[in-house]
Every structure is written in structure tokens, then in C-alpha cells.
Amino acid sequence: MNVTKLMKGNEALAEAAIRAGCDAYFGYPITPQSEVLEYLAREMPRHNRIVLQAESEVASINMVYGAAGAGFRAMTSSSSPGFSLMQEGISYLAGAELPCLLVNVNRAGPGLGTIQPGQGDYFQATKGGGHGDYRLIVLAPASVQEMADHVFLGFDLADQYRNPVVILSDGAIGQMMEKVTFKPYQKPTVDKSWATTGKPASRKRNAISSLFIQPERMEQHNLKLTEKFNRIRESEVRFEEVNTDDADYLLVAYGLSARIAQKAMDLARAKGLRVGLLRPITLFPFPEKRLRELATQVQGMLTVELNSGQMVEDVRLAVEGRVPLARYGRMGGMIFTPEEIERQLETLFEKAYAN
Amino acid sequence: MKQLEELVVAGFGGQGVLSLGMTLAYAGMIDGKAISWMPSYGPEMRGGTANCITILSDTRISSPIISKFDSAIILNQPSMDKFAERVKPGGLLLYESGNIFKPSTRTDIQLMGIPATTEATRLKNSKIMNMIMLGAYLQLRPVVKTEAVVEALKEVLPEKYHHLLELNREALELGKKLIQELELVG
Numbered sequence: 203m204n205v206t207k208l209m210k211g212n213e214a215l216a217e218a219a220i221r222a223g224c225d226a227y228f229g230y231p232i233t234p235q236s237e238v239l240e241y242l243a244r245e246m247p248r249h250n251r252i253v254l255q256a257e258s259e260v261a262s263i264n265m266v267y268g269a270a271g272a273g274f275r276a277m278t279s280s281s282s283p284g285f286s287l288m289q290e291g292i293s294y295l296a297g298a299e300l301p302c303l304l305v306n307v308n309r310a311g312p313g314l315g316t317i318q319p320g321q322g323d324y325f326q327a328t329k330g331g332g333h334g335d336y337r338l339i340v341l342a343p344a345s346v347q348e349m350a351d352h353v354f355l356g357f358d359l360a361d362q363y364r365n366p367v368v369i370l371s372d373g374a375i376g377q378m379m380e381k382v383t384f385k386p387y388q389k390p391t392v393d394k395s396w397a398t399t400g401k402p403a404s405r406k407r408n409a410i411s412s413l414f415i416q417p418e419r420m421e422q423h424n425l426k427l428t429e430k431f432n433r434i435r436e437s438e439v440r441f442e443e444v445n446t447d448d449a450d451y452l453l454v455a456y457g458l459s460a461r462i463a464q465k466a467m468d469l470a471r472a473k474g475l476r477v478g479l480l481r482p483i484t485l486f487p488f489p490e491k492r493l494r495e496l497a498t499q500v501q502g503m504l505t506v507e508l509n510s511g512q513m514v515e516d517v518r519l520a521v522e523g524r525v526p527l528a529r530y531g532r533m534g535g536m537i538f539t540p541e542e543i544e545r546q547l548e549t550l551f552e553k554a555y556a557n
Numbered sequence: 558m559k560q561l562e563e564l565v566v567a568g569f570g571g572q573g574v575l576s577l578g579m580t581l582a583y584a585g586m587i588d589g590k591a592i593s594w595m596p597s598y599g600p601e602m603r604g605g606t607a608n609c610i611t612i613l614s615d616t617r618i619s620s621p622i623i624s625k626f627d628s629a630i631i632l633n634q635p636s637m638d639k640f641a642e643r644v645k646p647g648g649l650l651l652y653e654s655g656n657i658f659k660p661s662t663r664t665d666i667q668l669m670g671i672p673a674t675t676e677a678t679r680l681k682n683s684k685i686m687n688m689i690m691l692g693a694y695l696q697l698r699p700v701v702k703t704e705a706v707v708e709a710l711k712e713v714l715p716e717k718y719h720h721l722l723e724l725n726r727e728a729l730e731l732g733k734k735l736i737q738e739l740e741l742v743g
Contacts, residue, residue, distance in 0.1 A: 208586050208594075208712070234598060317598070378621050379579065379594040381586050458622070465620035539624035 263291030273397030279305035293332030297412025318535025449478030466543035568632025573687030583709030692732020
């Protein structure tokens with residue numbers, strides 16, 4: 203039976219974790235995501251699940267390593283400065299191929315920055331904030347509904363690929379309230395015979411490690427991971443298109459920025475400018491192919507992000523110079539208005555039509 | 558006809574700014590509309606100015622953050638100074654007259670002030686001021702049904718305050734009445 207509620211993004215995410223069969227949550231409070239820990243601290247014990255406020259983010263991520271290694275659905279959540287503290291552990295989780303869900307409710311930085319929303323952690327999430335050669339599956343919710351949906355999807359993808367999944371949200375999506383519908387969910391059956399749950403006489407011991415001292419063995423492991431990341435690139439690209447059919451110009455934006463860009467698109471369309479929107483839902487893998495196709499259709503693209511230009515680099519790689527590409531951003535917790543983006547579009551249109 | 562209402566509620570922390578907007582959002586959901594409620598968050602909630610944007614729509618809502626509003630409910634002077642210019646021409650600016658000494662002088666919007674704080678004192682509960690404002694707003698902009706608001710209050714108010722539901726309903730009615738009287742006076 204479907205259940206519809208009015209919830210904050212952070213609360214919807216927490217509720218979804220319970221419904222997705224999350225066995226254990228480890229976390230440490232930080233604005234603007236503390237509602238996740240608060241909600242789970244209240245609700246998880248009623249479902250006989252583990253919720254633990256660790257002494258730090260470093261502890262949280264290593265507890266996730268332990269729980270995931272024992273075959274449990276485990277997760278943590280934090281916001282930018284706290285998420286940075288977890289990067290060593292995330293590298294180990296990726297190296298040991300442990301499925302888990304990690305949530306970053308992005309605030310503006312660098313450093314302690316501010317508690318207001320930002321998208322400055324795009325590079326960290328998509329390019330690997332920790333050391334070594336790894337990729338995370340990165341989901342970018344743009345609504346309270348997706349804050350919930352991406353939890354189910356994230357856990358499932360993590361199990362399917364034995365890889366950490368990141369939900370990269372932001373302070374606004376975390377704090378705002380919208381309608382959210384929870385549909386019945388069946389946790390897929392996953393073979394976790396690799397988990398370290400105690401050695402029965404019937405099999406050899408299981409060991410979970412990211413340590414491969416011999417270079418030959420390490421490289422074999424790297425090749426295995428690379429093959430996995432390529433499979434993910436092939437099969438898991440997700441994006442949404444709005445009004446791209448007849449678009450002369452394309453906005454590219456994710457998360458909160460995509461919502462504001464959509465309104466800017468409506469304003470531009472009301473003035474007769476044919477603007478479309480492509481919203482990446484997965485930031486890794488990135489919708490490169492579709493962007494490359496659209497590059498032959500539109501006269502220009504404009505990426506809008508709450509940073510100094512990060513995703514724009516992936517768009518640039520995708521379109522390979524086929525189309526003029528501009529970027530616009532605000533930083534420091536300041537947020538662009540739909541009108542602000544629409545003015546950028548008008549300027550670009552003037553230039554495009556002048557040529 | 559397609560309906561869209563973009564509202565900002567702004568005032569001091571503690572005046573019930575966020576719960577006013579949230580009650581309306583809940584009511585919108587009960588009425589089957591798409592809704593979004595975007596609060597200001599952080600230190601400003603603790604005694605400084607607070608605001609929230611509530612959007613009700615018959616279709617999917619694009620941006621939850623906007624800079625121009627169809628309506629504004631303003632509960633203190635700093636918020637009047639900040640938001641009065643951001644009401645769209647032809648829009649509504651409803652304010653709490655006891656807290657505002659210098660209302661906007663705009664002539665291209667509907668400006669209405671009601672003494673909700675004084676009226677709340679008459680109901681013997683100063684915290685009910687925000688519901689008087691909501692009642693007044695709904696009289697001017699009936700974007701949701703009153704029954705939906707009463708239903709919504711059951712969700713917004715923690716159960717330990719459910720004995721106050723009747724008082725909240727009275728406050729909504731009082732707000733409506735205050736506007737009716739103002740309109741009669743012209």
C-alpha cells in the first residue's frame with residue numbers, strides 16, 4: 203500500500219532507509235543533515251535496527267565498513283566538512299568492494315564554510331575524494347521524493363555492484379518539505395557469501411581487505427574494479443529531459459540547481475526562447491552519450507551549479523567541443539534566482555543569434 | 558484553470574512563521590495539490606528573522622526557491638523592508654499591523670494590515686497570532702478549503718497540543734472575520 207506524507211528531505215531519506223531494510227546507521231550530527239540522525243535515533247530502535255552516534259565521522263565510516271563487511275545493509279550520512287573526514291574510509295570501502303550507502307547533504311565550503319546549500323562537493327563525490335583508483339555511484343536527488351527513492355535505488359545498486367553509493371544532496375533539498383510517496387518495497391535477494399559472519403566447517407575462511415601487497419595481484423584487482431566501473435557506465439546512466447525535443451539551447455543542471463533552472467526555462471519559453479533542460483540523476487555514471495547527441499541539435503549549452511564550475515568539466519568532455527558551452531554559478535551558500543539564470547540565457551541567445 | 562500560488566511568510570523567530578507556512582502546505586497536500594515548503598534555516602531561526610516560501614500548485618512545482626511572490630504575509634518591520642518590493646504587481650501583502658510601524662507605500666499591490674497580536678491576546682493565547690493571519694490570508698486568497706486547514710493542524714500540532722485545535726479553528730475564523738469587516742468599511 204502506498205503511503206503519502208509531507209516531509210523534509212532529510213526525514214524522507216531517513217524513513218526510506220528504514221523501509222529499505224537498512225540494518226545499521228552510524229553517524230555524527232552536522233547541519234544541515236542532522237535530521238537524518240535524529241529521525242533514525244527515534245525510529246530505528248522500534249524496528250530492532252542499529253543506530254549509533256559515533257564519536258566522529260572517522261569512526262562512523264569505519265563502523266560502516268565493519269557492518270557492510272558482515273553482510274548488513276549499512277549507511278552513514280553527513281554534510282561537507284564531515285564527509286571530508288570520511289574519505290579515507292570510503293577509499294577502503296571501495297577497495298574492499300563493500301556495498302553501503304553514503305549521504306552527503308552538501309553545504310557551501312571550502313573549510314567549515316557555511317551551513318547554507320552548495321554544490322562544491324561534485325568533484326569530491328564523482329572523482330574520488332579519497333586516494334587510489336576508484337569510482338562511486340553518485341545519485342543526485344532534486345526533490346524530497348527522490349531523497350526517498352534514491353535510498354532504495356542506492357542500496358540496490360550498492361548490493362548489485364558491491365560498491366559504495368553516494369547520495370549527493372544539498373542543504374535546501376534536505377531542509378525543504380514536499381509530498382513524498384512510499385511504495386511497497388521488496389529487498390532483492392543478494393548473494394553475500396563473501397561476508398565475514400564466522401567460519402563454518404563447510405567453506406574456507408572469508409577475508410575482506412583492500413591490501414594487496416604484490417603489485418601483480420593489486421593490478422588484477424584494479425583491472426577487476428575498472429571492468430566493474432565500465433559496466434556501471436554502460437548500464438546505470440540516469441537522467442531527465444524536459445523540453446529538449448525542439449530546444450535551441452540546453453540548460454544542464456543537477457539537484458536543487460535543476461529545479462531553479464527549470465523555472466528559468468519556463469520564463470525563457472514564455473519569451474519565445476526555445477530552451478530545454480537535461481538533469482543528470484546519476485553524476486557517476488554521467489549522461490555523456492545523450493549530451494553528445496544533444497550537442498549536434500542545440501546551438502549552445504549553459505550549465506548552472508552552486509559552485510565555481512565543476513560538472514561543467516564533465517559536460518565539456520562529453521560534448522567534445524561540438525557546441526559552445528557556458529557556465530553560471532553562485533557560491534558561498536548564495537542561491538541563484540530563476541530570473542538570474544534566465545538573464546544568462548538571454549545574453550547567450552543574443553550572442554548565438556548574432557553569429 | 559491552472560492555479561499557482563507562491564507565498565512568502567516572514568517575521569521574527571518565535572512568531573510561528575514556519576508553522577504558518579507549513580500548515581498551509583499540509584492543507585494544500587490534503588486538497589490534492591503539489592506543494593513545497595522551503596524554510597530559512599540556521600541561526601536566524603533562533604531569535605532573528607525567519608521566513609519560509611510555500612508554493613501550492615495544480616501542476617508539478619519547478620523551483621522551490623523564488624524571488625518574486627504572489628502573496629506575502631509579513632509579521633515584523635525588517636521583513637516588510639526586505640520583502641515588500643518582491644511582491645508581484647497585483648499581488649497581496651498582508652501584514653500584522655501591531656508589529657509594523659512603517660508599511661510599504663506601494664500602490665500597485667493589495668496592502669492589508671490586521672492587529673492579529675491584539676486579537677490573539679483577546680483569545681488569551683499570544684501564540685495563536687499566526688493562525689489569525691492565516692485565516693485572514695485565506696479570506697483574501699482561498700487557495701485551500703478551511704476544512705483542509707483544520708485537518709492539517711492535526712498533523713502540524715504535536716498530539717499533546719490537540720486540546721488547542723478548537724482555539725486554532727476560532728483563530729482562523731477570527732482572521733477571516735477581520736478581513737470581512739475591513740472589506741465592509743472599504
